[in-house]
Amino acid sequence: MYHYIVIDDESLIRKGTIKKLEPISDSAVCVGEAANGKDALSLLDQIEADIIITDMNMTVMDGTQLLPLLTERYPDKQIIVISGYKDFEYTKQAITANAIDYLLKPFSREDIQTCVIDAIKRIESKSIIQTKLATSESEKERVRYDYDKQLIKNLILGYEKKDIHFSSVKLNALLKTHNVSLIAISSGSEIPNAVIRDILIEENQAELSLFIPQGQNNMSFIVLFRPLHAVQPLDKSQIAILLNLSTYLNTENILFMAGASDVHPSVYDLNKAYNEAMSAMNHQLLNSKQQFNLHTATTNVATPIQWPAIDELFFRMETGETEKVKELIDDAFKWICSTDAYRLSDLKYFCFKLTERAKDVLNSYFNEMTLGSSSASIQNMLADTFLIEDIKSRVILFFTNISEMLKEKHIYGDEHTIDNIKTYIEKNYVNNLTVELVSSLFYLNRSYLSHMFKQQAGVNFVYYVNQVRIEKSIELMTTTNRKVYQIAKSVGFDNTKYFYRVFKKHMRMTPKEYMEKNTVN
Numbered sequence: 001m002y003h004y005i006v007i008d009d010e011s012l013i014r015k016g017t018i019k020k021l022e023p024i025s026d027s028a029v030c031v032g033e034a035a036n037g038k039d040a041l042s043l044l045d046q047i048e049a050d051i052i053i054t055d056m057n058m059t060v061m062d063g064t065q066l067l068p069l070l071t072e073r074y075p076d077k078q079i080i081v082i083s084g085y086k087d088f089e090y091t092k093q094a095i096t097a098n099a100i101d102y103l104l105k106p107f108s109r110e111d112i113q114t115c116v117i118d119a120i121k122r123i124e125s126k127s128i129i130q131t132k133l134a135t136s137e138s139e140k141e142r143v144r145y146d147y148d149k150q151l152i153k154n155l156i157l158g159y160e161k162k163d164i165h166f167s168s169v170k171l172n173a174l175l176k177t178h179n180v181s182l183i184a185i186s187s188g189s190e191i192p193n194a195v196i197r198d199i200l201i202e203e204n205q206a207e208l209s210l211f212i213p214q215g216q217n218n219m220s221f222i223v224l225f226r227p228l229h230a231v232q233p234l235d236k237s238q239i240a241i242l243l244n245l246s247t248y249l250n251t252e253n254i255l256f257m258a259g260a261s262d263v264h265p266s267v268y269d270l271n272k273a274y275n276e277a278m279s280a281m282n283h284q285l286l287n288s289k290q291q292f293n294l295h296t297a298t299t300n301v302a303t304p305i306q307w308p309a310i311d312e313l314f315f316r317m318e319t320g321e322t323e324k325v326k327e328l329i330d331d332a333f334k335w336i337c338s339t340d341a342y343r344l345s346d347l348k349y350f351c352f353k354l355t356e357r358a359k360d361v362l363n364s365y366f367n368e369m370t371l372g373s374s375s376a377s378i379q380n381m382l383a384d385t386f387l388i389e390d391i392k393s394r395v396i397l398f399f400t401n402i403s404e405m406l407k408e409k410h411i412y413g414d415e416h417t418i419d420n421i422k423t424y425i426e427k428n429y430v431n432n433l434t435v436e437l438v439s440s441l442f443y444l445n446r447s448y449l450s451h452m453f454k455q456q457a458g459v460n461f462v463y464y465v466n467q468v469r470i471e472k473s474i475e476l477m478t479t480t481n482r483k484v485y486q487i488a489k490s491v492g493f494d495n496t497k498y499f500y501r502v503f504k505k506h507m508r509m510t511p512k513e514y515m516e517k518n519t520v521n
Contacts, residue, residue, distance in 0.1 A: 002120050004051035005032040007040045007066075008082070009058040017053060017082075020109040021116060028116050037061030041069065049077065051119045053112075056083045076126070078119035082107070144168040153212050156182065156221055158271040171210075178208070178225035181263045182270060183238060184277035185221070186386035187249065187256040190214040196222065199244045205237065217384045223270070226263055235260070235294055242292040249291075257281050257344070257386040258292035281386045282345035286337045302349040303341055307332050310354075311431055313399075314361060315424070315441045320407025322400050329399060333392045348382050351395050355379060362402055365409055417442060418456045421449075422464070429468045430492045435461050469493065470506045477511070478518045484511045 004021075006014045018030045031047050034040035038061040040054065052070065056063030063081060070079060081102040101115045145168040152171075154160040166172050185191065193213060200206045200222075210223040224237065238260040249256045259280030261273035276295040284293040309328055316324040336342055336350065355378055378398050385391050412420040421438055438461070439449040454460045459467070469491040476487045488499035488511075503511045 001026075002028045002050045002123065003031040003048060004028055004053055004116065005034065005040065005043060005047070005049045006030060007034045007037065007052065007054040007058070009035050009055065011035075013055070017112060020112050023109070024113050024116065027120060035060075037063070037066030037069070040066065041073075044074065050123055051078045051080065051116060053080045053082065053116075056081060078122055080112075080115045080119065141168055141170065145170060149210060149212060152210060152223060152267065152270065153215070153221070155267060155270045156212070156223075156274045158274070162268045174208070174225045175267050178227055179263045179265050180267055180270060180273065181224045181226060181238070182261045182273035182277050183222040183224065183241065183258060184219060184260075184274060184281070185245070185256060185258045186217070186219055186281065187214065187254055188218070188387060188389070189252075189254045191220055191245075191249070191254075195248055196245075199241055199248070202244065203237065203240050205241065218387075218390075219384075221274075238294060246291055255387050255389060256291055257284065259284075259386075260292070260294045262295055278384075278386075282343065282348065284344050285340070286342050286344060286347060286388070287340060303343070303346045305336055305342060305346055305350040307335060307350070311428070311437060312441060313354075314357065317358065317399055317403045318361065318406050318409075318411050320403050320409075322403045322407070325399050325403045326396050329392065329396050333388065337388065344386065344388075347388070347391065351382055351391060352379055354395065355398060358399060358402055362405065365406065365411075416456075417444070418453055421453065422457070425465055425468055429465065429472060430490070433465050433492070465492075466502045467506060470503055473499075473503065473511070474507075474514070477515050484515070487511070 006017050008014045008017070014033050018033075021028065021030070028051065031049055032043045034043050036058045037054075040052070041061075044052075052074075054063055054066060063083075067079070067081075070077065079101075082105060083102060084105050101118060103111055103115060148166045148168045148171045151160060151164055151166065155164075166175065190213065193211065196211045197206065200209050200211070205224065208225045208227075210225075212221040212223070214220040222241065224241075226237075242258055242260065245256075245258065259277035259282075261276035261280070264270070264273055280293040280295040283296070284290075309331065313325065313328045313332070316328060333347075336347055378394060381394060382391060385394070412423060414420050414423070421442060424438065424441070425433060435446055435450055439446045442449070444452075450461055453464070457464055472491045473487050476482055476490065480487075482490070484499075485496045488496045493499035493502070500510060503514070507514060
């Protein structure tokens with residue numbers, strides 16, 4: 001049974017509050033009333049109360065004077081503040097006591113009962129913790145150590161800064177005499193604590209390590225404490241642990257990727273170590289049989305991925321062929337992962353560029369930036385994702401959502417195939433357009449497409465593509481101050497000399513002559 005007192009300068013309100021709490025009298029009972037803060041302090045000297053329910057606006061001593069005194073004298077008591085609406089903002093500023101709830105007048109029976117029940121829960125929660133701490137010194141140390149582990153995790157993720165206090169004896173001793181390094185593990189399933197414990201025992205690292213189980217983004221961490229004057233190379237310990245871990249995870253068919261940092265002098269460098277471990281994972285070769293990597297000072301510059309079916313992917317996305325989009329993305333990942341040269345960072349950058357282009361495509365069909373936030377969101381997710389299957393599933397979801405949105409647009413829905421092909425050319429003239437590519441996109445025979453295109457368009461396919469590009473180049477010449485080579489590249493000509501020849505053939509003058517006649521003011 002818990003006891004409470006009510007403090008209010010209006011007797012009727014005190015009685016009304018007590019009446020509203022009668023339904024929970026089996027849990028909390030009133031043991032006293034006071035008309036102001038001064039009387040309340042006298043009352044608390046005489047009786048035991050777990051919960052204090054007080055008004056703010058009172059004579060003799062109001063709530064703003066009473067609360068600081070309650071905080072100082074009775075820090076463990078639960079306080080519920082009641083205030084009128086006009087005083088509410090002022091009341092919030094005045095509340096400095098620990099674990100306070102507050103209610104606005106008028107309040108319902110349910111409101112005050114909920115506050116009291118919550119106060120009881122807080123008392124019981126504190127009581128449980130205090131009981132645990134009081135059982136033994138070893139139990140106290142375990143609680144402190146668990147708390148310190150959370151601080152360490154926050155340091156790893158960059159949530160905590162310097163000058164935090166560690167309370168466990170073990171951790172404080174390690175921090176004074178050891179450097180630190182970090183192993184980060186991204187896994188498809190949670191790794192049991194017992195498995196990590198056994199691995200660390202086998203490698204004689206049980207007393208010089210700290211395991212933080214899987215949490216944010218399926219990441220778990222092993223913090224290794226290394227003696228200041230250790231003789232054994234750091235990478236030998238890291239590799240031994242990672243090889244043992246690989247054996248277990250592969251046996252259990254659990255997908256994973258791991259990275260290890262350099263050694264650092266302070267626990268406050270753990271966020272830097274985290275970034276090094278992330279860099280190590282990103283630097284891993286995609287087709288490597290080894291599923292972990294150690295950090296090196298090598299600059300991780302992305303290698304551009306030239307996947308040959310990228311234009312088809314965007315065409316199928318625009319036409320709303322969702323199943324084909326899934327199939328193409330799956331093929332892209334297989335193609336990329338089978339190539340010797342690509343690393344995980346290259347794959348992420350490739351996916352980043354795909355999503356950016358997809359955003360541009362979608363925005364060309366909608367007036368507002370429909371995809372802006374979702375594009376940024378997937379890029380953030382990819383940054384902290386290290387399992388290839390997870391990356392692929394997120395990219396597939398991203399593209400299939402867009403495909404479904406564009407399906408209703410019927411972008412290439414004209415009944416005449418050649419008109420649809422013209423539309424495609426006008427939208428994609430910058431790309432490397434060939435008869436082979438376009439015929440495959442529209443499921444046509446190459447020769448048949450060439451014959452039908454010339455018959456219906458009056459010119460052959462290549463001539464029409466170049467005509468569109470020349471028209472676009474003229475727009476740029478008359479509206480910008482770009483150089484000829486810049487214009488040529490921006491309309492799909494990689495070879496400037498070839499652009500000159502095509503331009504002269506279509507316009508009967510060179511690009512330079514045309515620009516001199518149409519100089520931008």
